[in-house]
Amino acid sequence: MALEELQREVDKWTAQFTPQYWQAHEILARLMEETGELAREVNHLYGPKKKKDSEDKRDLGDEMADVIFTLMCLANSKNINLDDAWKKMMEKCCKRDSERYKKREDLV
Amino acid sequence: MALEELQREVDKWTAQFTPQYWQAHEILARLMEETGELAREVNHLYGPKKKKDSEDKRDLGDEMADVIFTLMCLANSKNINLDDAWKKMMEKCCKRDSERYKKREDLV
Amino acid sequence: MALEELQREVDKWTAQFTPQYWQAHEILARLMEETGELAREVNHLYGPKKKKDSEDKRDLGDEMADVIFTLMCLANSKNINLDDAWKKMMEKCCKRDSERYKKREDLV
Amino acid sequence: MALEELQREVDKWTAQFTPQYWQAHEILARLMEETGELAREVNHLYGPKKKKDSEDKRDLGDEMADVIFTLMCLANSKNINLDDAWKKMMEKCCKRDSERYKKREDLV
Numbered sequence: 001m002a003l004e005e006l007q008r009e010v011d012k013w014t015a016q017f018t019p020q021y022w023q024a025h026e027i028l029a030r031l032m033e034e035t036g037e038l039a040r041e042v043n044h045l046y047g048p049k050k051k052k053d054s055e056d057k058r059d060l061g062d063e064m065a066d067v068i069f070t071l072m073c074l075a076n077s078k079n080i081n082l083d084d085a086w087k088k089m090m091e092k093c094c095k096r097d098s099e100r101y102k103k104r105e106d107l108v
Numbered sequence: 109m110a111l112e113e114l115q116r117e118v119d120k121w122t123a124q125f126t127p128q129y130w131q132a133h134e135i136l137a138r139l140m141e142e143t144g145e146l147a148r149e150v151n152h153l154y155g156p157k158k159k160k161d162s163e164d165k166r167d168l169g170d171e172m173a174d175v176i177f178t179l180m181c182l183a184n185s186k187n188i189n190l191d192d193a194w195k196k197m198m199e200k201c202c203k204r205d206s207e208r209y210k211k212r213e214d215l216v
Numbered sequence: 217m218a219l220e221e222l223q224r225e226v227d228k229w230t231a232q233f234t235p236q237y238w239q240a241h242e243i244l245a246r247l248m249e250e251t252g253e254l255a256r257e258v259n260h261l262y263g264p265k266k267k268k269d270s271e272d273k274r275d276l277g278d279e280m281a282d283v284i285f286t287l288m289c290l291a292n293s294k295n296i297n298l299d300d301a302w303k304k305m306m307e308k309c310c311k312r313d314s315e316r317y318k319k320r321e322d323l324v
Numbered sequence: 325m326a327l328e329e330l331q332r333e334v335d336k337w338t339a340q341f342t343p344q345y346w347q348a349h350e351i352l353a354r355l356m357e358e359t360g361e362l363a364r365e366v367n368h369l370y371g372p373k374k375k376k377d378s379e380d381k382r383d384l385g386d387e388m389a390d391v392i393f394t395l396m397c398l399a400n401s402k403n404i405n406l407d408d409a410w411k412k413m414m415e416k417c418c419k420r421d422s423e424r425y426k427k428r429e430d431l432v
Binding site for chain 1: 110111113114117121131132133136139140143146147150153154155168169170172173174175176177179182183186188189190192193194196197198201202
């Protein structure tokens with residue numbers, strides 16, 4: 001119920017606005033904007049445009065939270081239970097990737 | 109602790125691989141790929157390329173779970189606590205947006 | 217030679233910097249940032265956050281030029297001739313899509 | 325007139341379909357999809373998932389051409405002249421970045 005809890009939190013907060021949620025394509029455009037800001041931050045922190053270490057981790061987390069919030073809006077607007085989707089993915093993921101990448105030698 | 113729980117789940121699963129996490133820019137490229145697949149799904153469901161209703165919601169959730177998984181990898185690789193980031197965002201969000209969009213008239 | 221001309225223009229301009237081009241993943245992160253700004257502009261112009269008509273088209277073009285510039289940097293850094301890629305795509309495109317979307321009735 | 329030429333080529337090709345162009349948000353979703361495929365290719369070529377050298381450059385160019393095509397569709401659908409936008413950007417760019425990055429020492 002981890003993600004469902006956050007989805008309810010988002011739903012409660014957005015309930016004061018009308019429309020409560022934008023159209024799917026509009027939320028998607030917002031997602032592009034938010035992932036773009038995350039990308040800029042990654043370039044600042046680990047790429048060609050350096051920033052100070054002190055503000056690093058906090059800012060990256062901020063951008064990631066914005067991305068997750070936007071995803072929650074899309075999920076809520078379409079009545080998608082992200083915990084169900086998460087469980088399904090973790091099961092699929094376990095099968096798909098287990099042969100695909102190099103494993104630690106001490107585990108082989 | 110909602111997101112931290114999932115972050116631990118991801119960390120446990122990825123612990124079998126080496127390297128456990130890719131470089132930040134590589135994870136970011138993967139995020140672009142996953143959000144691209146989500147976008148394709150949105151265009152299928154609500155845009156010019158229609159698909160059948162039966163498979164709709166499930167697929168969209170699948171793509172969203174992949175995006176969240178990728179974000180968790182980035183967060184874990186940089187020791188970011190997403191619950192902290194989430195709380196901080198919700199507090200900021202409450203202040204910033206409260207004056208910005210149209211509110212429901214029955215709440216005004 | 218349409219795109220090659222612009223690629224040379226970019227190469228001439230960037231030649232004054234060192235390194236002349238960032239790493240591929242870094243340019244890709246910049247591309248995410250630039251497409252994110254384009255997405256924000258689309259949401260402003262045609263989505264839930266309206267702006268004035270007078271500044272619309274110009275701004276959208278600005279963001280698109282930034283995206284193209286970033287692509288040119290990636291192409292130049294990897295010695296890719298975009299005119300060749302363009303021609304190849306137009307030929308493939310002509311075959312693939314000709315059966316896929318609804319055609320104008322007066323052309324059928 | 326470099327980009328305008330390609331825009332006309334796209335317009336001629338798409339003129340056979342109805343609607344000739346999708347809605348802006350739909351094209352934007354397609355752009356996310358195409359940049360996502362470009363990102364996957366970059367990860368294949370220069371990231372954790374290696375492919376053979378022989379197919380590299382060709383594939384990257386293919387994905388870039390798809391991104392440019394999608395941009396041209398958006399530009400055409402909104403009557404944007406990309407050459408004008410390009411010129412404007414190059415002028416702005418020359419001023420903005422000239423102080424910002426490290427220059428080659430033999431040019432200083």
